Amino acid sequence: MKTLIRKPGTARANAPLDTREIAARLAIIFAGRYQVLRLVGIGGMASVYLVRHRIHHGHFAVKVLHPAHVEQADLLARFRREGLLGARLAGHPNIVPVLDVGEADGLHYLVMPYIRGEDLDHLLARVGPLSFEDSILITTQLNEALLYTWSKGVIHCDLAPGNIRLNEFGQFLLVDFGLASLSRHSRTIPPSRTSHPGTPLYMSPEQILGDHVDIRSDLYALGAILYEMLTGKAAFHGNTLQEIEQNHLTPKLSFSHPRLAAHPGIKPLLQTLLALSPAQRFTDPIALQHALAHLVARPAQPSLRPEIEPERESTAPRRRLSFIKEKAQS
Numbered sequence: 275m276k277t278l279i280r281k282p283g284t285a286r287a288n289a290p291l292d293t294r295e296i297a298a299r300l301a302i303i304f305a306g307r308y309q310v311l312r313l314v315g316i317g318g319m320a321s322v323y324l325v326r327h328r329i330h331h332g333h334f335a336v337k338v339l340h341p342a343h344v345e346q347a348d349l350l351a352r353f354r355r356e357g358l359l360g361a362r363l364a365g366h367p368n369i370v371p372v373l374d375v376g377e378a379d380g381l382h383y384l385v386m387p388y389i390r391g392e393d394l395d396h397l398l399a400r401v402g403p404l405s406f407e408d409s410i411l412i413t414t415q416l417n418e419a420l421l422y423t424w425s426k427g428v429i430h431c432d433l434a435p436g437n438i439r440l441n442e443f444g445q446f447l448l449v450d451f452g453l454a455s456l457s458r459h460s461r462t463i464p465p466s467r468t469s470h471p472g473t474p475l476y477m478s479p480e481q482i483l484g485d486h487v488d489i490r491s492d493l494y495a496l497g498a499i500l501y502e503m504l505t506g507k508a509a510f511h512g513n514t515l516q517e518i519e520q521n522h523l524t525p526k527l528s529f530s531h532p533r534l535a536a537h538p539g540i541k542p543l544l545q546t547l548l549a550l551s552p553a554q555r556f557t558d559p560i561a562l563q564h565a566l567a568h569l570v571a572r573p574a575q576p577s578l579r580p581e582i583e584p585e586r587e588s589t590a591p592r593r594r595l596s597f598i599k600e601k602a603q604s
């Protein structure tokens with residue numbers, strides 16, 4: 275498949291992306307280990323392929339940096355950081371870890387568990403606003419992921435519905451640590467007019483301004499996602515990047531949307547999550563965990579299921595059926 279690389283950079287970065295060619299090169303690189311099954315999706319930085327392990331038949335997602343980005347030092351560094359920090363974060367049920375990183379035949383790749391399911395942005399586009407219970411349950415799961423990343427000294431810095439994946443068991447998982455940073459290093463992200471690092475709709479005021487960011491910046495993004503899950507509308511919208519940024523920097527969010535009246539505790543919760551000043555937000559995920567626990571008695575099981583396409587690559591059930599038929603006829 276040929277498509278255009280969507281995100282920033284040079285004329286070379288706008289060259290057509292030949293995912294068939296990348297899949298063919300991967301098939302050679304991984305020849306003895308994985309079978310390349312199909313393209314899963316294309317992002318601004320990378321394309322993702324479904325592969326199957328040749329021995330145990332487990333499925334994995336291989337993410338390949340767009341070849342045109344390899345020569346852009348900042349994008350290559352971002353991809354490498356995604357691999358290193360993603361590997362650090364293995365072991366939490368709400369985080370998609372990175373299992374392996376590598377470079378071969380000029381392709382930079384990382385290997386992750388394949389999460390059969392749907393991204394939160396697709397889910398919201400498909401089903402519209404979510405119930406109060408589901409929204410709080412998802413927020414709780416994501417906050418638990420943040421608690422884990424925070425305990426490892428990692429700040430995500432790009433929490434957005436497109437980086438949250440719903441698996442077939444109703445769990446929401448955080449992916450894409452390409453903009454993440456280690457909290458012990460003072461981090462500022464320089465503002466840029468053309469290629470904004472992060473997803474502007476969910477970006478904290480301090481991140482927009484290029485100030486120091488810490489875990490409270492991720493909690494702000496989580497607040498913007500909670501607002502959107504409840505109302506079906508982005509909290510800070512706008513027609514241009516400048517308008518969106520201005521909305522984050524001006525404290526005029528009214529919280530008057532009728533769906534926010536579902537519970538009296540929701541407005542103060544959102545006000546604290548989305549406070550303009552980090553000093554007025556929850557100090558950390560533990561504080562948010564307490565607030566969420568007070569808000570509702572947690573439902574045991576989420577009610578949401580992703581829209582999943584049938585497993586085209588699996589032929590096992592058909593073989594078993596024909597065997598049964600043969601036995602019956604003999």
Ligand SMILES: Nc1ncnc2c1ncn2[C@@H]1O[C@H](COP(=O)(O)OP(=O)(O)OP(=O)(O)O)[C@@H](O)[C@H]1O
Pocket residue numbers: 314315316317318319320321322335370386387388389390393436439449450452
């Ligand atoms: N582990 C995974 N399992 C299944 N699908 C995945 C996995 N990781 C990524 N994907 C899918 O692959 C597609 C491209 O991935 P992603 O959006 O992370 O690329 P990206 O270039 O890093 O993103 P961005 O545009 O935010 O820079 C998305 O549709 C995503 O849902």
